Amino acid sequence: MSGKLRLGILASGGGTNLQAIIDRCADGSLPAEIAVVISNNPDAGALERARKAGIPARCIDHRPFTSREDYDRALVAALRESGVELVVLAGFMRLLTEVLLDAFPGRIMNIHPALLPAFPGLHAQKKALEYGVRFAGCTVHFVDNGVDTGPIILQAVVPVLQDDTEETLSRRILQQEHRIYPRAIELFAQGRLRIEGRRVLIDPPLDPGESALVNPPLEG
Numbered sequence: 001m002s003g004k005l006r007l008g009i010l011a012s013g014g015g016t017n018l019q020a021i022i023d024r025c026a027d028g029s030l031p032a033e034i035a036v037v038i039s040n041n042p043d044a045g046a047l048e049r050a051r052k053a054g055i056p057a058r059c060i061d062h063r064p065f066t067s068r069e070d071y072d073r074a075l076v077a078a079l080r081e082s083g084v085e086l087v088v089l090a091g092f093m094r095l096l097t098e099v100l101l102d103a104f105p106g107r108i109m110n111i112h113p114a115l116l117p118a119f120p121g122l123h124a125q126k127k128a129l130e131y132g133v134r135f136a137g138c139t140v141h142f143v144d145n146g147v148d149t150g151p152i153i154l155q156a157v158v159p160v161l162q163d164d165t166e167e168t169l170s171r172r173i174l175q176q177e178h179r180i181y182p183r184a185i186e187l188f189a190q191g192r193l194r195i196e197g198r199r200v201l202i203d204p205p206l207d208p209g210e211s212a213l214v215n216p217p218l219e220g
């Protein structure tokens with residue numbers, strides 16, 4: 001073992017968040033290694049990104065399983081087989097059950113493309129646009145048995161522009177996702193995150209400059 005935090009990435013889509021984590025691990029700025037990438041979607045671009053990076057990639061399709069719990073048992077077995085220490089949901093489109101939550105207590109993170117608790121669930125960017133918010137953003141949180149209700153680790157804010165579409169807003173949010181997700185994983189790897197009730201405390205706290213990093217100057 002390299003001594004680095006072993007990540008298990010669960011992804012259902014194109015995998016740009018996965019790619020950001022791959023890149024940060026590869027350049028040495030994130031003290032972690034990706035032990036396995038698992039998708040429920042055989043066509044997920046994330047699987048191809050993993051394979052190109054020489055990372056073990058598996059499809060565990062949820063459709064053949066008769067229950068969510070049985071599916072999660074298969075995920076737990078695969079994650080444990082790879083020695084995963086932190087489960088990272090990167091656009092994973094299945095709700096986790098207690099089976100997986102109990103197997104990795106306090107060790108499952110998710111990225112959500114909204115400023116939680118606003119706009120949980122699917123199509124968050126569209127919901128924000130239709131609501132008429134002036135600011136949107138993204139949230140990294142620990143996963144619990146609710147939907148996007150877990151303790152919040154980091155957030156980043158972006159402006160919503162008058163002529164935004166779901167696509168332009170999603171793209172702007174995604175740029176910040178790729179910044180704060182690796183940062184949140186780094187803080188976990190450094191042992192700097194502590195959950196106290198609903199709050200996640202960072203020890204030592206992010207200094208103003210560092211906080212600016214995860215809440216960058218607003219741009220178009």
Ligand SMILES: Nc1nc2c(c(=O)[nH]1)N[C@@H](CN(C=O)c1ccc(C(=O)N[C@@H](CCC(=O)O)C(=O)O)cc1)CN2
Nearest residue numbers: 092093094095096110112121143144145146147148149
């Ligand atoms: N127990 C939890 N599981 C998951 C969470 C969570 O907070 N708690 N976060 C999600 C990610 N997510 C939003 O960030 C999300 C993903 C998927 C769904 C959902 O309703 N999925 C449907 C299937 C949708 C599809 O296949 O297109 C389902 O599971 O039936 C809601 C929120 C990851 N899991």
Ligand SMILES: NCC(=O)N[C@@H]1O[C@H](COP(=O)([O-])[O-])[C@@H](O)[C@H]1O
Nearest residue numbers: 013014015016017091111112113121
């Ligand atoms: N509710 C979960 C959710 O909407 N997650 C979102 O899916 C996208 C995955 O993109 P990626 O595959 O390019 O990382 C990301 O925008 C992520 O926040």
